Amino acid sequence: MGAAATSPPPFRAGHIAAIDLRGLIAVLRRRLRLFMAVVAAVAAIVVLATVLATPKYTATAVVMLDPRSERVTKVEDVLSSLPADSPVVDTEVEVLESRQLAARVVKALRLEKDPEFNARLKTGPSLHSVLQSLGLAPAKTKTRSPSPKELEQVVNAVSKNLSVSRAGLTYVIRIGFKSENPAKAAIIADEFADLYILQQLESKSQATLRASNSLNSRLGQLRAQLLANETAVQQFKIDNNLLSASGATLTEQEISNYNQSLAQAEAQVAEDQARLDTAQRQLATGSTGDDVGETLNSPAIQKLKEQRAEVSRRVASMQTQFLDAYPEMTKARSELADVDAQIAAETHRIVSNLEAKLQVSRRRTAAVAGSLGGARSQLASNTRASVRLDELERNAQASRTLYEAYLARYKETSTQEGLENADARLVARARLPVAPSSPNVPLNLLVGAILALGAGAGAVALAEALEAGIATSADVERRFRVRYVGAVPLLGSVAKRATLAPAAYVVANPLSSFSEAFRSLRASIVYTAARRPVKVVAVTSALPGEGKTTTAVCLGRAAALQGFRVVIVDCDLRRRSLQRAMSVDAEHGLLDVLDGTVELSRAIVKDSETDADILALTDTSATPADVFGSRAVDRLLAELRSLYDLVILDTAPVLPVADSRVLARKADFVLLVARWRATPYQAVQEALRLLAGSSVEAGGIVLNQVNMEQQSRYGYGDPAYYFKAYRTYYLEPPEHSDGRIGSQGARA
The missing domain is CATH 1.10.287 (Helix Hairpins)
Structure with missing residues (x-):
């Protein structure tokens, strides 16, 4: 018999979910510690950087691109004046920010000798300088010339402190420079402006000189070519008797x-x-x-x-x-x-x-x-x-x-030499700043707050993205397109001081939320699964240690407590852990029934806590090859169907063992157990793929060992979101007890 197929809610691949504010709040709640830690760390870094930052002053010189051009002569310039349109002004801003101009300023003001820009000069006092201050060492008379790499670093430092901006849509360009010394800032800003204007004059002068030299060289070539052409004309006339007179x-x-x-x-x-x-x-x-x-x-x-x-x-x-x-x-x-x-x-x-x-x-x-x-x-x-x-x-x-x-x-070009005019003029020299421009404490704090919140949100988003486990019903249906049939709470999350094992807790506290989870699971399996009745349920998992045996035992005991005829069959040939989980000692087991040595009635063991029956695997039983593919299994399942309302098969994990896939084909419903936030979704995906390869479709996935307190923070789209609202509905044991309720009634 094949597994009962169930259809998950419709899934639209192109669906784009709207921003869920409550869902975002839920993510923030469950990652609040990480968020606050990252925010505090980033904020502390920003505050510390602001406190320790050296105050700097900004001086600003102003130049203007003059669209008017002075022309001493009537001839056209070799290098025409710049049109003062927006792209040209923006280009001149880039020229002012160029490394070439910064290098000229460094050379003109010898900034490579300034410790503010030359990191090599910022080193602490050396042994020689200490001895020199004590009069125990002679003063150094020679200084080493900076290397090209050091000059490059100085130019980089100067460029970082330079700010050039255009004043709106005007022709005015502001040249700002930031320095630890206000006077130095003004001097360097003015030097940038002066050298920029000088560079324009030099460019025009060099262009005129290059044009004059090029024209002179070309004239010599053209003169020789003209002489050769005219000589060829005269010689051709002589050779061909084409001499003329009077026209x-x-x-x-x-x-x-x-x-x-x-x-x-x-x-x-x-x-x-x-x-x-x-x-x-x-x-x-x-x-x-x-x-x-x-x-x-x-x-x-x-x-x-x-x-x-x-x-x-x-x-x-x-x-x-x-x-x-x-x-x-x-x-x-x-x-x-x-x-x-x-x-x-x-x-x-x-x-x-x-x-x-x-x-x-x-x-x-x-x-x-x-x-x-x-x-x-x-x-x-x-x-x-x-x-x-x-x-x-x-x-x-x-x-x-x-x-x-x-x-x-x-001749026209020669007359222009020495008559070039710059396209820019200095409007205002830099004034001495009276207050530091950085650090800007309010701005730094604002930016720090934004960065801290952004970093915290990024850390939370990264943590959510890197979480490989399955946390919610939405994860199940979105990632696997398989029905979500329920969640089994982590016993410690609903009964803080419970000392009983989960299988015993179900019996001792039948009105608890833990027990209700298994009753709800049975209802999801039996009443909403398929068109035909579900009697045989194969309980499996992707990996070992997911809690499938505990789930099978608790599911069977919860159903037995409701009055159903239940048998739990141990089908995990390697672990054979059902006897230990239910504290029974069976003389005969499943394999004895299958090989015909023992009748089913002799192999069945009654659960000491409930009316559930147990068909275990004894440790002494030998394991035949392909035990679950035999006709004996089919006959046994047919007999169990006739005797019980619910047959629970505790099978082996899907990934390491093939037995579960064979049994799954004979079950009415396949229940895949996944441990909450622990089982990698890739493992579950692979298990579903292997089952599908055996023509088996999982009927549903149940999340096991769910921390209900934390699960309630995952958003209102999951039933556990309302756990705090309905947890008082269940009758849980007192915190000082051993986990038994006794004869207390449930609160409605």
């Missing part, structure tokens, strides 16, 4: 001249051709040549024409006087023919000259045209070279522009 290249000028010469030559050819054609047409028409236009201007022709005219007159004169055969007439005619022949010859010579002149003009025209073609070819070549020339000239022009820009900026 045009020589080739372009040659082409222009050739064009003019060609036009003139062609015009001359046309003129010579026209004159030759005219003369040839006139000769072709039968002219004797004396009327040809080109002959009219010939002196020879004119002379021959005059001679012919003279001869013609003589011939005409002779014709009137002589016959044609007259010798003189014949001679005159012959002379006329000779003159005509000379005119014709001279005319032909002139025409030949025209032809020769035309040929010369044509050859001259061809020569000019050839030269023009060559010049045009050269111009085409020059055009291709001009693309490269344009590139070289652009490079040269760019170099010149860049060089001139750098030259102008260099």
Whole structure:
């Protein structure tokens, strides 16, 4: 038979509990001693530190970032003035707090020789100094220079005493310094302000000098580059015949001249051709040549024409006087023919000259045209070279522009040297403080109180977090999601002077709160467990020493006192402690019944205090292998179910022994006992895991040995919270008694 399953209250993983003020108060109540101890310790430390603290004085110098800038020259500054916006002001506050500025102050004021900042100088009087004060040792003449590590420590000490703050959203910055000496505090605060302003001037001066040097160096490079580029341009012009005059290249000028010469030559050819054609047409028409236009201007022709005219007159004169055969007439005619022949010859010579002149003009025209073609070819070549020339000239022009820009900026920068202004100015020097600024007793006490309360609360929270045990019903249901079925009080917490054992106390004081806890436990098991009746209850625990046997005995006796038929079976094969717990001496036991050597009725022993029956494990009985997995156990449990109202199986712990898991499968209800605030919750978790691995679900968890006084401080969410309210309801034995009530009745 499987264990009876019970369902715990619904659990929501994403549930966030509200702050429980009463729960917090309960935590504080149960951890009050720890809380008060931590609070007292922290408060004592704060008070002691305040009393022993050395008084210190704070002096404050005031500087202001000036958004206005003075400009002597019209040129822009190399390092522009700071814009006085909020991030810049905050940045300057960080600059004032920088270690670099603190180191400069240390060096300027030689603070490494001040014992207030140099811990090495704070040492007590040495043997040499004591002897020197007594005149028994010479004075030291040499002092050792501080090491870099010591200087670093001095700078750290100075920085810790420096406070820099901005006055609201203004441009004003307050520089405060704290020192044991008020005058020293004022001097150091002023030094921070002065060196801060000086540092700004130095930064601008150094920036100007760096810019001037950089520009000068760059100018030399640009000058050499410009010279190289311009030389390359000129050399390229020479190599490619791109020299120019009057805005045009020589080739372009040659082409222009050739064009003019060609036009003139062609015009001359046309003129010579026209004159030759005219003369040839006139000769072709039968002219004797004396009327040809080109002959009219010939002196020879004119002379021959005059001679012919003279001869013609003589011939005409002779014709009137002589016959044609007259010798003189014949001679005159012959002379006329000779003159005509000379005119014709001279005319032909002139025409030949025209032809020769035309040929010369044509050859001259061809020569000019050839030269023009060559010049045009050269111009085409020059055009291709001009693309490269344009590139070289652009490079040269760019170099010149860049060089001139750098030259102008260099001259502007040079004029700024020595004219820089700081972006901050000193508004007020530090005044000599008249009262110490620390320790601030009211503030220290307030902070100490807050720290003490916080430390106390932290200690309480840490103690609660480190508590590995199970304390409340909420712990059970939250951590394990298993039903909480009750709490068994620690007997000493409800009966201060009880001398009886718990098992005997249940019988001797049936109306006590201790006994009521077991009656309540039985009710939780029997009436609220499952859909079917619960008769067989397996009582187990995660670890030994949890009180499971005592719980089983007390549960059985309490039920027997109520009139139920109860049998308590010892199933812990290793401890076999039920006989001792109930003070019985059994001759036969469980194993004898299981192996069939003894009848059940002979092995049952009656409890001397109640009507409960006991089936024990005798010490002489041998232990067979897998005793609880046998059919004999099933038959025995079936018989016990028929004979008793409640069968309680006192089993072994779950973690060290597997027997309890076997028996748990046969029980109707599995009760897991955990010792209050002692059993680690990890052990309980592992026990539940092992049971679940055996297909067994724990019916409930009972907390054992609960200190009810302390449990009542765990918050109103636990039933024990109301213990003080209902404890008087129970009839407890008098404090002077041995734990027995006797015949007294219970108070309702």
